[in-house]
Amino acid sequence: MFERARRALAGGVASAYQSREPWPIYLERGVGSKVWDVDGAERIDFHNGFGSMPQGHAHPAITRAVTERMELGTHFAAPTEDAVVVAEELQRRWGIPRWRFVNSGSEATMDAIRIARAHTGRDTIVKIFGSYHGHHDYVMVSIGVPYHRIGNRESYESLPYGGGIPQSVAELTIPVPFNDAGAMERRIETLFEEGRPPACVIMEPAMMNLGVILPEPGYLEAVRELTKRLGVLLIFDEVKTGLCIAAGGAVERFGVEPDMVTLAKALGGGLPTGAIGGTEEAFETVEAGSVYQVGTYNGNPLAMAAARASLTEVLTPEAYELIEAREERLLRGCQDVIERHNLPGYAVGLGAKGCVTFSPEPVVDYESFKANQDGELADLAWLYNMNRGIYMTPGREEEWTLSVAHSEEDCDAFVAAFDELAADLTA
Ligand SMILES: Cc1ncc(COP(=O)(O)O)c(C=O)c1O
Numbered sequence: 001m002f003e004r005a006r007r008a009l010a011g012g013v014a015s016a017y018q019s020r021e022p023w024p025i026y027l028e029r030g031v032g033s034k035v036w037d038v039d040g041a042e043r044i045d046f047h048n049g050f051g052s053m054p055q056g057h058a059h060p061a062i063t064r065a066v067t068e069r070m071e072l073g074t075h076f077a078a079p080t081e082d083a084v085v086v087a088e089e090l091q092r093r094w095g096i097p098r099w100r101f102v103n104s105g106s107e108a109t110m111d112a113i114r115i116a117r118a119h120t121g122r123d124t125i126v127k128i129f130g131s132y133h134g135h136h137d138y139v140m141v142s143i144g145v146p147y148h149r150i151g152n153r154e155s156y157e158s159l160p161y162g163g164g165i166p167q168s169v170a171e172l173t174i175p176v177p178f179n180d181a182g183a184m185e186r187r188i189e190t191l192f193e194e195g196r197p198p199a200c201v202i203m204e205p206a207m208m209n210l211g212v213i214l215p216e217p218g219y220l221e222a223v224r225e226l227t228k229r230l231g232v233l234l235i236f237d238e239v240k241t242g243l244c245i246a247a248g249g250a251v252e253r254f255g256v257e258p259d260m261v262t263l264a265k266a267l268g269g270g271l272p273t274g275a276i277g278g279t280e281e282a283f284e285t286v287e288a289g290s291v292y293q294v295g296t297y298n299g300n301p302l303a304m305a306a307a308r309a310s311l312t313e314v315l316t317p318e319a320y321e322l323i324e325a326r327e328e329r330l331l332r333g334c335q336d337v338i339e340r341h342n343l344p345g346y347a348v349g350l351g352a353k354g355c356v357t358f359s360p361e362p363v364v365d366y367e368s369f370k371a372n373q374d375g376e377l378a379d380l381a382w383l384y385n386m387n388r389g390i391y392m393t394p395g396r397e398e399e400w401t402l403s404v405a406h407s408e409e410d411c412d413a414f415v416a417a418f419d420e421l422a423a424d425l426t427a
Contacts, residue, residue, distance in 0.1 A: 001026040001038050012091030015317050017050070020394045025386075030057030032405035035391055036384065043391035048401040050393065051208070051240050052265040054323065054352045055314045056405025062269045065309035066302055074302050082304035089271055089311045090277060093159045093248035094261060096281035100276050100297040105239035106134030108274040109202060111293050113138050115278065116200035116233040118285040124191055124198045126184070126232070129156050129175035130366030132209040132397075133202055133237050133262075137165050142175035143209075144397070147370040153177055154186060178207055178365040179215060181222035188230055200233040200259075205250035208240035210369045211355040212348045212399050218258040233282060234258040239265050239274070244401060245351030252352070269310035273303035319404045323352050326406050330354060333415030341422035344374065355399035356381070356418065381421055388417040 002023040006012035013019045026038040033056055035045045048054065055062060069082075087099040102108050111127055125138065129150065133139035135326045143161040151157035156175040160167060175198035176193060181416040186199070191197055205220055207213035227234040243266040251257060259282045264274030276293070285291040297303075327349055334347035334356050344360040357363055358371035358381075378396040385392040390413065392400065400414075 002381050004217075017395075025391075032056045032058070033072070033089055033403060033407065033410050041389075043386070043389050044406075044413055045391045046385075046400040046402070046414060047391050047393040048403055049270070049396075050265065051353065051401040053270055054225040054244055054269070054319075054401060054403045055268050055269050055310050057270070059310075059314055059405075061270070061309045061313040062306050064304045065162075069302050069305035072301075075297070075300055077296055079299050080301045080304055082301065082308045086275075086304055086307045086311060087348075089308075090202075090263070090267065090275060093311075094251050094277055095100070095248070095257070096251070096261060096277040097280055098278050098285065098287075100283075100293050101304075102264075102276065102295055103133070103272050103297050104260045104272040104274050104298070104315050105262065106136050107295065108239065108262035108264050108276050109133040109235075110136045112235050112262050112276050112278075113202060115236065115260065115276070115282060115286060115291055115293065118291045119233060120197075120199040120231070122199040123172050124174060124185070124195055124196045125172060125405050126174045126188060126198045126201045128178045128203045128207070128366075130178070130210050130369065131204055131207060131237075132292055133204075134239075137169045137202060138173060139202065140165050141173040147367075150367065150370070153180075153183060153367070155190075157331060171371055178203075178213060179219050180365065181226060183221055184223060185226045185230075188226070188232060192230070197230075198232050200235050201227055202235040202237055204241065205236050205238070205254055205256070205258075206241055206245065206350055208353055208379055208399060209397050210366060211357045211363065211373070211397065212350065212353055213363055213365070214348065214350065215254065216364065224256050224258070233260065235260045235262065237262045239263060240353065243267060243315060244353050247317065266315075267307055269301050269306040269312075269314070270308045271300075271303040273300065273307060275302060314404060320351070321382035322404060323402050323406075324380065325404050326408070326411050327351060329408060330402070330411040330414060333411065334418055337415060337419045341419075341426045343422055343425070345377075349399070352402040354402075377425075381418070384421040385414075385417050388413075388420065390414055390417050 140161040158168040158170045238249040242263040246253040260278040331347045345358040358374040358377040363369045375396045
């Protein structure tokens, strides 16, 4: 399939994040917690579409909703009732009053930043070094770079991530370390002194693109306090955490209220969609029409039907209880393997998300990730998994996503594959 695909599809894949040595994995179908590749191999899916599928594959409620919608017409570029229901449900879960829809996480963060810029009349933005917020120019800055290029912790470099990103655009994006409210405050104060105060801080409340890094106690509260005091909008990018770590995402889990949130991935139940939520003040420019928050496919009826079924029938309170129980089993199982084999690392996670971080030291930010993560071990673990029926997210920065379809046996199979790796490594 790779040989055939690469003759038409650049690199044989639809997105660079789908390529992988020695070749991409081509999937044919998925049901519940299982996926089958084009060679017919069955695996338990812990990748789950980069965290888009806590509902599991081909969930009957979502399949029914989308099938019914198909017959009623699939696109009008006018809102359907489903869009209203989804917005109401997000409003209820997040306690955030205003919502708009987009088609991906990148669109969500791009539009949220534009809204913040219009609201404040400022151009500069602040992000966390090493954090991924999508593939548009504003945020493709200071993501994966060699350790020595990070720069000074108090004034990290604004480094374009890959080609085609103008340095002048990258300069508008200022990275700061995670879990360090003091460093963020000092950098923002410097930006004020330099005459380029930031419009917003965009951040993942728990980092999910360096494995999983949890916010330390008090960190998010301190960020909320300092951004409010300095008049900077706070955007929680919940593209990964939202709907995966609690019904109301990180806002519910940590109890800290940002000015805006961005959602995507799990929202669409497998269809491409995303959302931006915000306070009434943050959405003033959108409602007044001075910021064009637009898109032909925004609120697409098929995606909204899937999202409605997902929110009202699948990701219920009972679903979160089940996911939490599976997560605990998986984390405990992995931690037990680490301890029995004396591996340098630890299991960490929240809700449906988690990983084994191969590091002798706790990873709290990009610097400690770069300095300590054993990337080769992470790659080897992926290969071990793939060859033992565990379909795991590729990449040293990724984590697993559980779904309502994962059984205890599925979690035990993951732990068993990890145990085999640990035993071979220490033999
Ligand atoms: C935190 C976060 N924000 C934004 C995005 C971009 O989402 P998308 O790939 O749907 O554009 C991602 C994608 O991985 C993400 O992890």
